[in-house]
Structure formats: C-alpha cells, structure tokens
Amino acid sequence: MIDLIFYFGTDIIFIRVRNNSIMFANSSQGNQWCPIDGLRLSELGVKKEFPELQNEPNWKEKAIQKFKDKITDMKNETEICEYLIKDLKKYGYQPYIWKEAGHRGRKLI
Numbered sequence: 723m724i725d726l727i728f729y730f731g732t733d734i735i736f737i738r739v740r741n742n743s744i745m746f747a748n749s750s751q752g753n754q755w756c757p758i759d760g761l762r763l764s765e766l767g768v769k770k771e772f773p774e775l776q777n778e779p780n781w782k783e784k785a786i787q788k789f790k791d792k793i794t795d796m797k798n799e800t801e802i803c804e805y806l807i808k809d810l811k812k813y814g815y816q817p818y819i820w821k822e823a824g825h826r827g828r829k830l831i
Contacts (some may be wrong), residue, residue, distance in 0.1 A: 723738065723739065723799070724738075724820065724822050724823070725738050725739075725819075725820075725827070726738075726807065726819070726820055727745040727817075727818045727819040728810060728816060728818060729815070730814060730816070731808075731814075731817045732750075733750045733757065734746055734818075735749075737745070739754065739799045739802050741799065742794055744757070744758060744793065744802070744806075744822045746760075746761060754780075758785060758786055758789055763786075767793050767813070768781055768782070769781065771785075772784075772785060793805075807830070817831070818831060819828040
C-alpha cells in the first residue's frame with residue numbers, strides 16, 4: 723500500500739493505492755475515502771483530455787473506464803503512483819509526500 727499526498731490550492735488531496743485499487747480523499751470534504759467513481763470530474767477537462775468523448779452523453783463513465791483500464795495494465799503500485807504524480811502535475815497538483823506501508827513518508831518537493 724502506498725499513500726500519496728498532494729496540495730491543490732488550499733486543499734490537501736490524499737490518494738491510497740493498494741494493488742490496483744485507488745481511493746481518493748479531500749481535506750475540504752471531511753477526508754472521506756471514495757473510489758474514482760465518486761470523484762467530481764470537469765466535463766471540459768475530460769473532453770480536452772479525450773476529444774473522442776466530445777459528443778458522448780455518458781462521457782463521465784467512459785472517462786472513468788479509460789482510467790481504470792490504464793491502471794489495470796500497470797504492473798505494480800509504484801508504477802501506478804508514478805503515473806498519478808506525472809498526470810496530476812499537469813493539472814496543478816503539487817506532490818508532497820510518498821508513504822509506503824511500514825516506512826516513513828518521504829517528501830517529494
């Protein structure tokens with residue numbers, strides 16, 4: 723299990739990767755863990771990332787499925803975390819801490 727902590731503006735975003743399962747929590751919403759299905763996604767952002775979903779009425783479900791498919795193709799938790807850090811940096815998320823189970827967290831800044 724690997725926990726990642728990001729800063730996004732004044733919010734703190736927590737991501738937990740356990741095998742191929744990814745859970746998210748947000749400091750401004752009471753730190754309740756939720757899967758990718760429970761996240762609020764920007765329609766404009768999704769359609770910018772995936773232009774083929776431009777005229778899709780169920781764009782959110784298809785975007786989530788694309789994300790899940792990409793994650794299942796990855797070999798291990800480390801690879802998933804490296805992908806998440808790289809991808810979220812593009813959207814202004816600042817990686818702060820990487821903590822593997824049984825180890826102290828290490829700062830990423």
